[in-house]
């Protein structure tokens with residue numbers, strides 16, 4: 001049981017305060033307050049009292065549903081010290097990582113996955129979908145290390161957060177029985193979707209056909225890396241959208257990256273967006289990795305490498321934003337923080353107006369939740385209470401402050417608290433600072 005007062009829910013209602021009751025891990029009551037409540041029975045929120053106190057005054061802090069990072073690579077995260085990428089290109093990242101994967105023991109993969117998932121949880125992410133490399137040409141003992149470690153981490157962390165596992169199938173040969181046996185064994189490990197990167201295959205159409213056929217026969221959604229290239233002639237998205245319609249897999253196909261869309265002419269872009277809309281596909285943009293990896297051959301004006309976020313939104317196609325890679329050869333930076341990714345999305349897609357700042361929040365919460373099939377998500381009575389409380393009072397402050405202090409609640413309990421404090425030189429400065437802060441404490 002948890003009873004919160006003075007809660008801000010800015011996606012629902014911009015300036016109002018709410019009283020929120022939680023019981024058995026569910027929201028049981030969300031009531032609009034008549035102004036700020038002063039009640040001595042409610043303890044001001046701070047780290048030490050969490051888990052002990054039921055009645056909490058959150059003092060006007062913003063409460064958001066737990067973030068959904070729908071496209072990560074937990075197997076690769078934090079591997080940069082072992083796997084360099086001198087040129088900074090996607091090509092070198094793929095080559096170097098593929099060579100190194102042979103030497104990673106399962107325990108090391110597990111530890112790096114745990115580290116990254118817990119980093120994400122501390123930042124407010126309560127749901128992750130991770131792609132896991134699955135190059136079908138590898139021997140089984142090497143091939144299954146990543147997916148085995150991911151399934152173990154998923155199960156180990158299931159009392160605290162949700163992790164979906166998606167094998168990123170490559171080197172698929174539908175005529176090779178051994179390959180198809182490996183794929184079946186992977187799918188039988190309770191995976192959540194079928195993944196792939198068909199634009200990198202020698203015969204993309206054959207690989208797309210096989211991925212759709214697998215998705216259909218195992219009744220799984222598809223979540224594909226698509227057209228991660230600066231070349232506007234790379235357009236496997238057209239065939240993928242056509243297959244989605246042929247297979248009647250509307251609302252069951254998600255496509256990530258779509259970088260080449262940025263360089264295409266307007267006529268072709270509109271044709272593709274119409275197809276994506278018709279096929280009811282979802283899109284996820286990965287701006288951090290693509291800003292870093294793409295445009296590497298350009299001189300002078302360097303292409304950004306990020307898909308057409310605004311045009312996709314204007315076409316009423318759901319688009320989320322996600323982390324992709326964290327401190328690995330594909331992307332050396334990052335800390336599994338979706339607020340950092342949201343801010344980057346705001347810059348790269350020119351999304352800064354009041355409504356766009358709220359849309360950025362939807363791109364890391366409700367939109368990815370819908371795209372990965374997460375039911376009963378969001379701050380509503382009857383839904384599971386998964387949330388993050390931020391030390392700010394408005395949406396605008398979220399994006400200007402990127403507040404470090406975060407209180408994360410999921411699966412019936414407080415799962416993480418990260419609290420930062422500021423010390424100033426003397427009492428005079430401290431008093432001046434506090435007078436200008438709305439939050440107390």
Ligand SMILES: [Zn+2]
Nearest residue numbers: 073131225324
């Ligand atoms: Zn990816």
